[in-house]
Amino acid sequence: MTDLGMPLLRAPRGVGHLRGDKSFPAAARDALADSQLRRNLGHATSTIRAKRATVVAERADWEQLRAAGSAIKAATMAHLDEHLERLEAEVTRRGGVVHWARDANEANEIVTRLVAATGSREVVKVKSMATQEIGLNEALEAAGVTAQETDLAELIVQLGGDLPSHILVPAIHRNRAEIREIFLREMPGVDPALTDEPRRLAMAARAYLRERFLRADVAISGANFGVADTGSLVVVESEGNGRMCLTLPRTLITVMGIEKVVPTWQDLEVFLQLLPRSSTGERMNPYTSVWTGVTPGDGPAEVHLVLLDNGRTATLADDVGRAALHCIKCSACLNVCPVYERTGGHAYGSVYPGPIGAVLSPQLTGVEDNASLPFASSLCGACFEACPVRIDIPSLLVRLRSQHVEARREASRVPSAEAVAMAAAAWTMSDPGRFAAAEKASRLGRVFGRRSGRLTTLPPPLSAWTAGRDAPRPPAETFREWWARERG
Amino acid sequence: MSAREEMLSAIRRANASATDTPVPRDYERRSPHSPSELLDLLTDRLVDYKATVVRVPLSELPTALADAVAPYSPVLVPPDQPWDLDATPDSPALGPHDLDGFAAVVTGCAVACAETGTIALDGGPAQGRRAITLVPDVHVCVVHGSQVVGSVPEMIAALTPTRPITFVSGPSATSDIELQRVEGVHGPRTLIVVLACEWQ
Numbered sequence: 001m002t003d004l005g006m007p008l009l010r011a012p013r014g015v016g017h018l019r020g021d022k023s024f025p026a027a028a029r030d031a032l033a034d035s036q037l038r039r040n041l042g043h044a045t046s047t048i049r050a051k052r053a054t055v056v057a058e059r060a061d062w063e064q065l066r067a068a069g070s071a072i073k074a075a076t077m078a079h080l081d082e083h084l085e086r087l088e089a090e091v092t093r094r095g096g097v098v099h100w101a102r103d104a105n106e107a108n109e110i111v112t113r114l115v116a117a118t119g120s121r122e123v124v125k126v127k128s129m130a131t132q133e134i135g136l137n138e139a140l141e142a143a144g145v146t147a148q149e150t151d152l153a154e155l156i157v158q159l160g161g162d163l164p165s166h167i168l169v170p171a172i173h174r175n176r177a178e179i180r181e182i183f184l185r186e187m188p189g190v191d192p193a194l195t196d197e198p199r200r201l202a203m204a205a206r207a208y209l210r211e212r213f214l215r216a217d218v219a220i221s222g223a224n225f226g227v228a229d230t231g232s233l234v235v236v237e238s239e240g241n242g243r244m245c246l247t248l249p250r251t252l253i254t255v256m257g258i259e260k261v262v263p264t265w266q267d268l269e270v271f272l273q274l275l276p277r278s279s280t281g282e283r284m285n286p287y288t289s290v291w292t293g294v295t296p297g298d299g300p301a302e303v304h305l306v307l308l309d310n311g312r313t314a315t316l317a318d319d320v321g322r323a324a325l326h327c328i329k330c331s332a333c334l335n336v337c338p339v340y341e342r343t344g345g346h347a348y349g350s351v352y353p354g355p356i357g358a359v360l361s362p363q364l365t366g367v368e369d370n371a372s373l374p375f376a377s378s379l380c381g382a383c384f385e386a387c388p389v390r391i392d393i394p395s396l397l398v399r400l401r402s403q404h405v406e407a408r409r410e411a412s413r414v415p416s417a418e419a420v421a422m423a424a425a426a427w428t429m430s431d432p433g434r435f436a437a438a439e440k441a442s443r444l445g446r447v448f449g450r451r452s453g454r455l456t457t458l459p460p461p462l463s464a465w466t467a468g469r470d471a472p473r474p475p476a477e478t479f480r481e482w483w484a485r486e487r488g
Numbered sequence: 489m490s491a492r493e494e495m496l497s498a499i500r501r502a503n504a505s506a507t508d509t510p511v512p513r514d515y516e517r518r519s520p521h522s523p524s525e526l527l528d529l530l531t532d533r534l535v536d537y538k539a540t541v542v543r544v545p546l547s548e549l550p551t552a553l554a555d556a557v558a559p560y561s562p563v564l565v566p567p568d569q570p571w572d573l574d575a576t577p578d579s580p581a582l583g584p585h586d587l588d589g590f591a592a593v594v595t596g597c598a599v600a601c602a603e604t605g606t607i608a609l610d611g612g613p614a615q616g617r618r619a620i621t622l623v624p625d626v627h628v629c630v631v632h633g634s635q636v637v638g639s640v641p642e643m644i645a646a647l648t649p650t651r652p653i654t655f656v657s658g659p660s661a662t663s664d665i666e667l668q669r670v671e672g673v674h675g676p677r678t679l680i681v682v683l684a685c686e687w688q
Contacts, residue, residue: 006497006498006501008498009494009495009498040666043666044666044667045667047666047667047668048663048667051667060516061514061515061516064512064514064515064516065515067512068511068512068513068514068515071509071510071511071512072511074509075508075509075510075511077503077506078503078506078507078508078509079503080499080503081496081499081500081503084495084496084499085496094650100490100491100492100495101491102491102494102495106491150674151664152662152664152665152673153664156664169663169664169667171664171665172667175666176665176666179665198665198666198668198670199670199672201665202662202665202670202672202673203672205673206672206673206674209674210588210674213584213674214584214585214588214623215584215585227649230649230650231650232649232650238660238661238662238663238673239660239661239662239664239673239674239675240622240660240673240674240675240676241673241674243618243622243654243674243675244622244674244675247618247619247622248584248619248622248623258495258499265644265649266641266644266645268644269640269641269644269645270515272640272644272655273515273604273640280663280667280669282657282669283533283603283604283605283657284601284604284605284606284640284655284657285657286537286656286657286658286659286660286661286675287654287655287656287657287660287675288653288654288655289618289652289653289654289655290649290652290653290654290655291652291653292649292650292651292652295611295651295652297580297617298611298617298618298619298652299617299618299619299652307495309491309495309498313495313498313499313502314498316498316499316502316503317498317501317502319505319506322502
């Protein structure tokens with residue numbers, strides 16, 4: 001509740017893909033045991049890190065671009081209401097229809113109603129994080145409408161009955177051999193002689209989707225940017241499936257998170273440099289489409305824009321946490337994260353995995369619905385270094401951790417094991433005599449870890465620590481003893 | 489309260505203590521390159537994307553265009569094509585399936601950006617509607633030297649945002665399989681850029 005007593009608009013339970021079935025440590029343990037997954041992730045993330053480093057190094061003004069991107073986002077958020085009203089006015093003035101959705105259920109209802117009004121039972125979709133977030137495909141299916149994903153990676157995920165595991169490359173957990181198997185098994189009419197050469201796999205997707213594009217009557221997209229002062233919407237892509245969806249059908253429905261608005265057309269000169277270099281490691285992505293309302297004789301005759309909240313205004317209400325809304329969904333932080341590289345995206349349980357997901361998902365849902373995610377990080381800071389809009393993800397993680405601790409303290413009168421341990425540590429460390437005694441007592445731990453020099457399994461209650469971490473074997477002599485012997 | 493009012497008032501409450509941030513724009517706005525360097529840079533970037541680049545003096549443009557489209561038939565052109573090519577002019581009657589029957593399309597462009605190897609189409613002269621540069625498998629694009637700018641900010645400034653705009657940087661591609669780039673998916677698999685200039 002805010003000071004005015006108005007409830008925050010969080011992403012509701014029971015719809016969409018922002019919450020996992022398991023906590024991060026439990027899900028990560030399964031992922032870490034999958035050596036094929038770890039090989040696929042290690043290969044893909046190292047490939048993309050090298051490409052990004054090369055094209056970022058090419059721009060002498062990269063840090064100035066980052067600073068500008070960060071400032072544009074912060075300035076936009078400070079007047080978000082005005083920019084959204086302006087965007088709405090400009091889109092409407094140019095023949096588009098704007099809808100507002102407080103949460104996933106409302107957005108799904110709006111889109112389902114719009115599709116039903118066209119009479120079409122089949123829609124083509126451009127990859128969109130917002131529609132993944134709200135579970136739009138499931139909502140359409142429940143209404144008897146087939147939603148065909150057209151991005152290659154989304155198609156792999158959809159045909160494989162799988163979940164996306166990366167923001168940019170949802171099928172990053174699959175290698176070429178696995179993709180070939182999925183296509184052979186699930187793609188009607190596929191050439192049985194299909195090899196696992198990436199070019200051949202891409203051609204199979206082209207052949208499969210071609211007729212679906214040409215006959216499509218309704219398309220659904222997200223938007224990378226919505227330009228307030230012109231009403232222009234922007235989709236950044238590579239394959240041309242976006243262009244197909246945005247250009248050929250009669251009706252186009254775009255679902256856009258409210259944080260995707262930028263104030264002016266000029267602002268794109270910053271983001272169209274930051275985004276492709278950070279995401280695919282290219283100087284520019286192959287295709288970017290810009291449309292403003294309806295253009296007679298060119299593209300869809302009916303254009304809708306659904307502005308989605310689903311926890312964004314609640315995120316905005318936290319003066320530190322709101323920086324998570326600056327994200328342009330490039331996924332550079334995933335590719336550099338030592339935790340993501342080992343666990344993959346599924347362990348995070350949300351469509352937004354990796355470092356940015358660990359700060360975004362808990363804020364959209366409320367931290368108690370994703371309480372393990374802020375702890376899914378070593379706080380090494382690589383994500384902040386890579387972020388093209390300078391989101392200080394480590395500080396946000398620490399903020400969310402403390403909010404979780406506060407929430408638990410408020411919810412329970414019985415102190416948690418962690419709170420007891422911290423209180424005991426504070427009592428011990430505040431007195432030199434007690435600390436020296438505790439140091440000596442730690443030597444008892446030397447009975448463990450004799451061979452490896454590490455403590456990997458301790459008996460309860462210390463097992464709570466070693467379940468997810470190793471501890472060093474305590475030394476034979478404490479620092480204080482060494483100091484007394486050498487310098488005393 | 490409507491969803492619109494509820495969202496806007498939630499934003500206003502959240503922003504009650506928000507402060508304004510000045511936006512520093514001290515990044516490079518204008519490219520330092522000379523016009524001829526820009527043509528070399530554009531060529532280099534396009535070739536890097538696996539596009540084909542044909543550079544000709546303006547006087548040889550008709551011959552170069554005829555050579556470029558010779559392997560393809562039938563060929564589609566925008567209704568206002570200025571090149572006198574023997575090809576089918578686009579018309580509103582042509583639906584997606586009809587467009588799929590063309591082997592190649594020839595268009596001009598609005599502006600091109602050398603540093604990123606990007607060609608911008610905005611439905612202006614000699615460009616036609618968006619669908620014609622999308623469905624045929626080969627896109628032959630005529631770029632005049634005078635249309636080439638250096639930087640992304642210069643390209644953005646040269647465009648009218650309310651027009652339907654497509655930025656094209658090479659043929660269609662994907663990085664979805666093991667994050668390796670593969671050229672040619674749903675958009676034109678072949679991009680041929682005819683770069684015409686009086687001062688080669």
